[in-house]
Amino acid sequence: MVAADSRNAPIRQRSLRTHNLGLVLRHVAASARPVSRADVAAATGLTKATVSTLVDELLAGSLLTEVDPAPRTKAGRPAIGLRLAAQGPAGLGLEVNVDYLAACVVDLTGQVRHRDLRTGDYRGSDPAAVLHEVAEIARTAIEVAEGVGLTVAGTTLAVPGLVAGGIVRLAPNLDWHNVDVRALLGKRLPHQRLEVENEANLAALGELHALPDDDRASFLYISGEIGVGSGIVLDGELFRGARGFGGELGHVTIRPDGPHCRCGSRGCLEAYANQDALLRNAGEPSVARLVAVARAGAHAALMVLEEAGSAIGVAAADVVNLLDVETVVLGGIYAPLAPWLSEPVAREISERALATAWAPVTVRASVLGDTATVVGAAGSVIRAIRDAPATWLEFEGAVA
Amino acid sequence: MVAADSRNAPIRQRSLRTHNLGLVLRHVAASARPVSRADVAAATGLTKATVSTLVDELLAGSLLTEVDPAPRTKAGRPAIGLRLAAQGPAGLGLEVNVDYLAACVVDLTGQVRHRDLRTGDYRGSDPAAVLHEVAEIARTAIEVAEGVGLTVAGTTLAVPGLVAGGIVRLAPNLDWHNVDVRALLGKRLPHQRLEVENEANLAALGELHALPDDDRASFLYISGEIGVGSGIVLDGELFRGARGFGGELGHVTIRPDGPHCRCGSRGCLEAYANQDALLRNAGEPSVARLVAVARAGAHAALMVLEEAGSAIGVAAADVVNLLDVETVVLGGIYAPLAPWLSEPVAREISERALATAWAPVTVRASVLGDTATVVGAAGSVIRAIRDAPATWLEFEGAVA
Numbered sequence: 120m121v122a123a124d125s126r127n128a129p130i131r132q133r134s135l136r137t138h139n140l141g142l143v144l145r146h147v148a149a150s151a152r153p154v155s156r157a158d159v160a161a162a163t164g165l166t167k168a169t170v171s172t173l174v175d176e177l178l179a180g181s182l183l184t185e186v187d188p189a190p191r192t193k194a195g196r197p198a199i200g201l202r203l204a205a206q207g208p209a210g211l212g213l214e215v216n217v218d219y220l221a222a223c224v225v226d227l228t229g230q231v232r233h234r235d236l237r238t239g240d241y242r243g244s245d246p247a248a249v250l251h252e253v254a255e256i257a258r259t260a261i262e263v264a265e266g267v268g269l270t271v272a273g274t275t276l277a278v279p280g281l282v283a284g285g286i287v288r289l290a291p292n293l294d295w296h297n298v299d300v301r302a303l304l305g306k307r308l309p310h311q312r313l314e315v316e317n318e319a320n321l322a323a324l325g326e327l328h329a330l331p332d333d334d335r336a337s338f339l340y341i342s343g344e345i346g347v348g349s350g351i352v353l354d355g356e357l358f359r360g361a362r363g364f365g366g367e368l369g370h371v372t373i374r375p376d377g378p379h380c381r382c383g384s385r386g387c388l389e390a391y392a393n394q395d396a397l398l399r400n401a402g403e404p405s406v407a408r409l410v411a412v413a414r415a416g417a418h419a420a421l422m423v424l425e426e427a428g429s430a431i432g433v434a435a436a437d438v439v440n441l442l443d444v445e446t447v448v449l450g451g452i453y454a455p456l457a458p459w460l461s462e463p464v465a466r467e468i469s470e471r472a473l474a475t476a477w478a479p480v481t482v483r484a485s486v487l488g489d490t491a492t493v494v495g496a497a498g499s500v501i502r503a504i505r506d507a508p509a510t511w512l513e514f515e516g517a518v519a
Numbered sequence: 520m521v522a523a524d525s526r527n528a529p530i531r532q533r534s535l536r537t538h539n540l541g542l543v544l545r546h547v548a549a550s551a552r553p554v555s556r557a558d559v560a561a562a563t564g565l566t567k568a569t570v571s572t573l574v575d576e577l578l579a580g581s582l583l584t585e586v587d588p589a590p591r592t593k594a595g596r597p598a599i600g601l602r603l604a605a606q607g608p609a610g611l612g613l614e615v616n617v618d619y620l621a622a623c624v625v626d627l628t629g630q631v632r633h634r635d636l637r638t639g640d641y642r643g644s645d646p647a648a649v650l651h652e653v654a655e656i657a658r659t660a661i662e663v664a665e666g667v668g669l670t671v672a673g674t675t676l677a678v679p680g681l682v683a684g685g686i687v688r689l690a691p692n693l694d695w696h697n698v699d700v701r702a703l704l705g706k707r708l709p710h711q712r713l714e715v716e717n718e719a720n721l722a723a724l725g726e727l728h729a730l731p732d733d734d735r736a737s738f739l740y741i742s743g744e745i746g747v748g749s750g751i752v753l754d755g756e757l758f759r760g761a762r763g764f765g766g767e768l769g770h771v772t773i774r775p776d777g778p779h780c781r782c783g784s785r786g787c788l789e790a791y792a793n794q795d796a797l798l799r800n801a802g803e804p805s806v807a808r809l810v811a812v813a814r815a816g817a818h819a820a821l822m823v824l825e826e827a828g829s830a831i832g833v834a835a836a837d838v839v840n841l842l843d844v845e846t847v848v849l850g851g852i853y854a855p856l857a858p859w860l861s862e863p864v865a866r867e868i869s870e871r872a873l874a875t876a877w878a879p880v881t882v883r884a885s886v887l888g889d890t891a892t893v894v895g896a897a898g899s900v901i902r903a904i905r906d907a908p909a910t911w912l913e914f915e916g917a918v919a
Contacts, residue, residue, distance in 0.1 A: 478764050
């Protein structure tokens, strides 16, 4: 990939090939129907000979597949169509959360081919024991994938906390501190590529890739769970923060002297609007029950949601003032509660953000709902292949 | 420049030249002493013949200049050295602020060659009359530049407000609304390239380019004036917000039900810690006077600065939680007040930002002090030439 950080390097033959392989793959991926080699040449500006060479490489690496041509009315031999391979590499997404573990397999076309969800209680859990359980779920997922002709190319694990370089620095609600996931889980997986990432970041990526036009989208994805986090997408790219610790919307200050938070500070959004605060204040045992009583118009529940929505809106307005995002996406438990949260969130943004007269902000529920994180985790593996197919081809060549 | 948004385009001969011209120019710019053509070839990986052709173009366009070789002890003819031209293109920076107008000329090497500051009262001012005055200051600056052999290549105007596409949408403290600066000022300037930008963004750029290693810096520059703004630099690039309206730190909420702000909302940082609030609360007539009484240890002044620093720190902690910046820079009037503001700002960040144990944050005063904005404005013109010299060469060729 020829990206911004390559600007101080000369362009050579090898990086041209790498760049153009990605160009061809993404052109095929972007098309709703099979495209011919000639279509690719016309759309990319590459010569037909170059396109043929690149396509052959992508076919050999199981990234593209050929399909029978559609009957044509014009004279001449119809062209063979190309599309993304549904039997090639796949991504494995895994998730550890406070009250469940999950797995998901996504193929190169973005289809979910397997999902697994196991509820449990992981507050104050032993990381080694939990990751042992995760490895078993992963093994099952890999077997299912191989059974349908897929090759798991890599794994991404989602955790609710601060992550850097494969280490979970802090996951407050799991009570995990400095857990080396790569060391504990990596050796239990049959392949080498394991990424570990914050759950809200992966949910935001899942949301991004579910959008029809994901190249230019800028949004704040708010993940409401027992922890409150966010994923920030700027101009079609996930922004992780300067050192990978960004997006901690749950610890934005609502009132400097507000209630104590599990992080040790006071007045954080999480202390006002996480799952525990919502259920405790409403006196309901579950989110499903809270949705039901809100739908029935129970006054106490509506008041609690109004107050939580207002707190979420104050924090979201801060993000709009700072980053000027176009959209605020309510995810996690906020997705089913969006009918009651959206209005106070939008109202606070409209009152508090300076530029909304020229740059309006949309507030909406997540399109993926509660599977956003694990689908986003699997999708991030696929995305890496689509962005840099040469890396996958070299890896395949090395192990073949 | 081959940047991230070119990834879906093929690389052709023309863009190779554009890319490599920038590569050569930036290599010379990054060196503290003159470099030879052979040095450039060795450092960039380009052939000597290619480097010679590119250097000839840059010399012809007055972007580089040749200097006599230093005496060498080794045998052989010493190589001619190259450095940035100090007699070539220059950038003109202009600034409209609430209590002054300013101008600044910077040459390609980054040296300030001319500065002009005129105090006044521009609250509730007539945009046309003010921009007429700005045009006169600009004319003087251009004459001075031409007198020392420089060619003003473009102008950037700084304003304290929301700017998009040359239009000042809102400058609350000037009371400007939808002012088309390009229409009012552009025709009074002798060249076509006029950019208009938020003052805090330009101050942040000035700060960035004053750093020895500006490629990877991530910081929040806080501009304390009658308005409070900020410029957000992420990974060596100014982040303007998804639609250009980001960085409005002055309107981040400190307390949802706090004092009324000029923007129409309540509890904004600006209402707690702008110049007016500081002077009013301390009962002092000027920032210079406030600095003097604080230095003398006056209790009331120290209390006011402690409270303002705490409010600035709450807002800065939000930015650290969201963006994980490494450094918070106190600029504008906050620079001379930094001895009293830094400690409460750092304390709030340390208490409220989740990841400071792994990603510590430095709080410091701006290195450029109160000239950061207008120097940054002029420097942004120079930076554009350094980033894309081919554009300047084509422009020069067109008008020659």
